[in-house]
Amino acid sequence: QSALTQPASVSGSPGQSITISCTGTSSDVGDYNYVSWYQQHPGKAPKLMIYDVSNRPSGVSNRFSASKSGNTASLTISGLQADDEADYYCSSYTSSNTRWVFGGGTTLTVL
Amino acid sequence: EVQLVQSGAEVKKPGESLKISCKGSGYSFTSYWIVWVRQRPGKGLEWMGIIYPGDSDTRYSPSFQGQVTISADKSINTAYLHWSSLKASDTAMYYCARHSSSALDYWGQGTLVTVSS
Numbered sequence: 281q282s283a284l285t286q287p288a289s290v291s292g293s294p295g296q297s298i299t300i301s302c303t304g305t306s307s308d309v310g311d312y313n314y315v316s317w318y319q320q321h322p323g324k325a326p327k328l329m330i331y332d333v334s335n336r337p338s339g340v341s342n343r344f345s346a347s348k349s350g351n352t353a354s355l356t357i358s359g360l361q362a363d364d365e366a367d368y369y370c371s372s373y374t375s376s377n378t379r380w381v382f383g384g385g386t387t388l389t390v391l
Numbered sequence: 392e393v394q395l396v397q398s399g400a401e402v403k404k405p406g407e408s409l410k411i412s413c414k415g416s417g418y419s420f421t422s423y424w425i426v427w428v429r430q431r432p433g434k435g436l437e438w439m440g441i442i443y444p445g446d447s448d449t450r451y452s453p454s455f456q457g458q459v460t461i462s463a464d465k466s467i468n469t470a471y472l473h474w475s476s477l478k479a480s481d482t483a484m485y486y487c488a489r490h491s492s493s494a495l496d497y498w499g500q501g502t503l504v505t506v507s508s
Contacts (some may be wrong), residue, residue: 331494
């Protein structure tokens with residue numbers, strides 16, 4: 281069982297917005313601003329989309345935004361496009377001896 | 392350009408040993424931690440461990456402590472993941488990634504390890 285909880289799947293139509301949640305505890309998401317999000321297309325390596333809760337690396341579309349409230353982080357994708365269809369993973373620093381943890385992943389389907 | 396290039400796919404038998412590699416270029420290899428991540432077929436990402444090539448300081452996730460060995464050779468900008476005795480359950484894609492402050496900003500292409508008798 282993953283340390284961070286994500287919905288298994290979400291879906292949306294082109295042009296719509298969707299939000300993916302990532303729920304942890306006060307030992308990880310709730311206590312540190314070190315939440316990151318990764319996009320993984322089938323057969324490809326993951327790609328960093330968001331770091332430090334809400335920062336986008338250079339080159340990542342501003343359609344991707346993220347935030348955190350309490351023990352839950354969220355990734356929002358606006359203006360959905362077909363290429364957004366992928367798996368998305370959150371990750372956080374944790375005070376437990378695992379140091380860093382991933383969520384179980386969410387499959388985004390663009391209808 | 393920052394790149395992490397991993398060694399090629401491997402097919403091994405249970406009980407065999409294996410070392411896969413991850414070569415960094417385009418940045419100061421000794422100044423960033425390298426992380427190893429496992430992804431079993433159809434499953435999610437799992438944090439295995441992390442190494443600082445500058446001084447080989449290494450930390451393991453408890454699930455992987457004693458199961459694998461992470462090392463690095465800074466003279467050739469390469470990190471390694473080593474198994475002394477593979478099991479079928481080690482069948483997975485393994486990624487290395489550069490750890491920049493608080494996130495994994497560059498990833499290798501992955502190395503598929505298949506363990507089957």
